[in-house]
Every structure is written in C-alpha cells, then in structure tokens.
Amino acid sequence: MTELTELHAELTARIAAAADVAALEAVRVAALGKSGSVSALLKTLGAMSPEERKTRGPEINGLKDRVGAAIAARRAELEAAGLDAQLAAETLDLSLPPAPRRKGAVHPTLQVMDEMIAVFAEMGFGVAEGPDIEDDFHNFTALNFPPKHPAREVHDTFFFKTRPDGERRLLRTHTSPVQIRTMQRTNTPPPAPWISHGQAPPIRVVIPGRTYRKDSDQTHTPMFHQMEGLVIDRGIHMGHLKWTLETFVKRFFEIDSVVSRFRPHYFPFTEPSAEMDIQCDRSGGEVKIGQGSQWLEILGCGMVHPNVMRNCGLDPEQWQGFAFGMGIDRLAMLKYGIPDLRDMFAADVRWLDHYGFSAFQAPSPVTGLS
Numbered sequence: 140m141t142e143l144t145e146l147h148a149e150l151t152a153r154i155a156a157a158a159d160v161a162a163l164e165a166v167r168v169a170a171l172g173k174s175g176s177v178s179a180l181l182k183t184l185g186a187m188s189p190e191e192r193k194t195r196g197p198e199i200n201g202l203k204d205r206v207g208a209a210i211a212a213r214r215a216e217l218e219a220a221g222l223d224a225q226l227a228a229e230t231l232d233l234s235l236p237p238a239p240r241r242k243g244a245v246h247p248t249l250q251v252m253d254e255m256i257a258v259f260a261e262m263g264f265g266v267a268e269g270p271d272i273e274d275d276f277h278n279f280t281a282l283n284f285p286p287k288h289p290a291r292e293v294h295d296t297f298f299f300k301t302r303p304d305g306e307r308r309l310l311r312t313h314t315s316p317v318q319i320r321t322m323q324r325t326n327t328p329p330p331a332p333w334i335s336h337g338q339a340p341p342i343r344v345v346i347p348g349r350t351y352r353k354d355s356d357q358t359h360t361p362m363f364h365q366m367e368g369l370v371i372d373r374g375i376h377m378g379h380l381k382w383t384l385e386t387f388v389k390r391f392f393e394i395d396s397v398v399s400r401f402r403p404h405y406f407p408f409t410e411p412s413a414e415m416d417i418q419c420d421r422s423g424g425e426v427k428i429g430q431g432s433q434w435l436e437i438l439g440c441g442m443v444h445p446n447v448m449r450n451c452g453l454d455p456e457q458w459q460g461f462a463f464g465m466g467i468d469r470l471a472m473l474k475y476g477i478p479d480l481r482d483m484f485a486a487d488v489r490w491l492d493h494y495g496f497s498a499f500q501a502p503s504p505v506t507g508l509s
C-alpha cells in the first residue's frame with residue numbers, strides 16, 4: 140500500500156510538473172507505457188494468489204485509473220493554456236493607426252477644367268475635343284489667318300518635319316482649331332474616336348485641351364491648357380457673349396459681383412474681337428477677385444468671323460456666333476493661389492500633395508464646384 144501511495148505521489152508530482160504536452164507524454168509512457176511503472180505492477184497480478192489478487196487488483200487498477208485521469212486532466216489544462224497563448228500572441232491591435240499610404244491627387248489644372256465644364260454645363264454647353272497634333276489648315280488657314288501673315292509668327296509654333304507630300308504638321312497653338320472641327324461637317328471620319336464630329340448648328344460647346352507655344356517664363360510654359368468656347372445660333376450678338384462670360388466668372392470664382400471690361404483686340408477669326416479683364420486687388424501679394432482697382436486679363440473672345448463660318452460651310456447671313464478662349468492653368472493659379480506656372484508641370488509630388496485635390500472633391504453641377 141505504501142509502495143502504491145508513494146508511486147501515486149511521485150507520478151502526481153511529475154504530472155503537475157510537466158510543462159508541456161511532450162513532457163506529459165513522457166510521464167505517461169514512464170507510468171502507463173508497455174514497460175511503465177504502473178504497467179509493471181499490473182503484470183505482478185498474474186503471479187498472485189486469488190486471495191491476494193482480490194485486494195491488490197482493485198488497488199493497482201485504481202492507481203492506473205487515477206494516474207490516467209490525472210494525465211488527461213493535465214493534458215486538457217496544457218492544451219487550453221497553449222490556445223490562450225496562441226490567441227494572445229496573434230492579437231491584432233485595431234486601435235493602432237494604419238501605416239501611411241501614398242495616395243494620388245487630382246492636379247489643379249484638371250480640377251479647374253472640371254469646374255469650368257460644370258459651370259458651362261449648367262448653361263447648356265457640351266464638350267468637344269480635337270487632336271494635339273494639327274495641320275496648318277485647322278490651326279491657321281480655316282481660322283482666317285492669311286498666308287504668311289505675322290499673326291502666325293506670334294504663336295511661336297512647334298512644327299514637325301515637312302512630309303514628302305509637302306505637308307507640315309504642328310502642335311496646336313490654341314484650341315481654336317476645334318472650332319473648325321466642330322462646325323465643319325465632312326464625310327471623312329475624325330482621326331480618332333474621341334475627336335468630335337462636326338455638328339449642325341445650333342452649337343454650344345466648350346473645348347478643353349493641351350496647347351503648345353515656344354515660350355517659357357513665370358507665366359508661360361511650352362505646354363499649357365486652354366478652354367475654348369463656341370456658340371453658333373441665329374441672332375447671336377455681343378450681349379450673349381458678355382452675359383455668358385460674366386456669368387461664368389461669377390460662378391467660377393464663387394463671388395456675386397465681378398466688374399469686367401471688354402477691351403478691343405485683334406484675332407483673325409473673330410470680328411469684333413476683345414479681351415476680357417476682371418477687376419481685382421493685387422495688393423498684399425495675393426490676387427483678390429471682385430474688389431480693388433486693378434485689371435486682370437483672363438481671356439480672348441469675339442464674334443465668329445464670317446470668313447470662318449464660310450470656311451466651315453455655314454452661311455454667315457443665317458448663322459451668327461461667338462467664341463472665346465482662356466488659359467485653364469492661369470485660372471487655376473488665380474483661384475487657388477499658385478505662384479509659378481512652371482511648377483504646375485514640374486511633376487514634383489510634394490507640390491501635388493500641397494496643391495492637388497482629392498478625387499472626392501470632383502466638381503459637378505449637382506454637388507457643387509469644390
């Protein structure tokens with residue numbers, strides 16, 4: 140009996156001391172395995188007298204059962220602790236801030252382009268587009284630039300190499316060639332699917348796009364963006380032009396009153412032609428629109444020249460219209476206080492982080508401008 144009590148005490152201690160499932164398994168083998176200590180005791184039963192076996196049998200079997208139960212209990216304990224440790228180790232702290240991730244930004248030029256389109260869309264304008272690479276006919280001739288006229292030089296045009304057939308392509312110097320592409324209805328399909336077809340009047344479109352001139356300083360870059368406007372209908376006059384542009388400026392700059400003036404100017408494709416100035420205050424290094432005593436030129440405009448109409452197959456006795464063209468980047472600089480035009484195309488991501496817009500700020504006539 141003492142022998143069994145001692146063995147029980149020893150095994151109980153070893154079971155309790157087993158730090159993991161493997162150590163516990165070693166104790167089990169040492170006690171209940173083929174040549175384990177408890178198994179050895181069980182084997183002695185065979186050699187006993189029936190009398191002796193009657194008392195020893197239940198004692199030894201009882202020990203075997205208790206040791207087995209103790210091992211099973213300890214195993215359950217160790218497995219539960221292991222699961223707890225695993226759960227603790229694999230915990231995610233959802234309160235930690237996420238790792239910073241680079242996010243893109245909408246370039247101010249694109250943002251302003253969208254804002255402008257939204258404002259003109261409210262007034263019933265659609266959008267037309269043309270190619271960056273133009274021919275002399277669309278960029279100059281059809282727009283009533285006489286051959287060899289000095290006005291062609293003013294544009295500082297980027298020309299491509301003259302082709303064997305004598306044609307010399309160029310990078311468009313303004314978006315005005317798309318006026319021609321919009322008015323002229325030919326049987327030749329447009330050079331690319333996104334380029335607008337000619338349409339029958341009445342026409343009301345704005346034409347955003349890239350334009351190119353050999354020019355570079357704080358307010359000029361060789362590539363810049365323009366937004367052209369073209370309206371062709373019956374009985375159109377300067378009053379419509381003035382109202383449209385004044386309404387645009389108020390809406391775009393989100394101010395109630397804008398004082399503007401139309402200064403006579405010259406463009407070969409409009410007659411009369413004008414430049415529109417808006418009143419502003421430039422004191423304090425910042426341009427404030429709608430106040431002050433200075434003038435800021437923002438666009439060129441005029442009534443579509445009868446020759447341009449004729450070049451597009453429209454009868455100027457029946458149709459009248461106006462057109463305008465403005466620099467999108469310059470308006471972006473004004474509206475959002477960007478000091479140097481060249482930075483806009485320097486592809487500096489720090490600049491874009493600062494001046495760029497979130498894609499969620501996309502302007503629309505429904506959600507507002509910005």
Ligand code: PHE
Nearest residue numbers: 313315439440441462463464
């Ligand atoms: N195309 C002119 C320019 O680039 C602007 C303009 C467009 C003027 C339409 C009148 C009418 O300067």
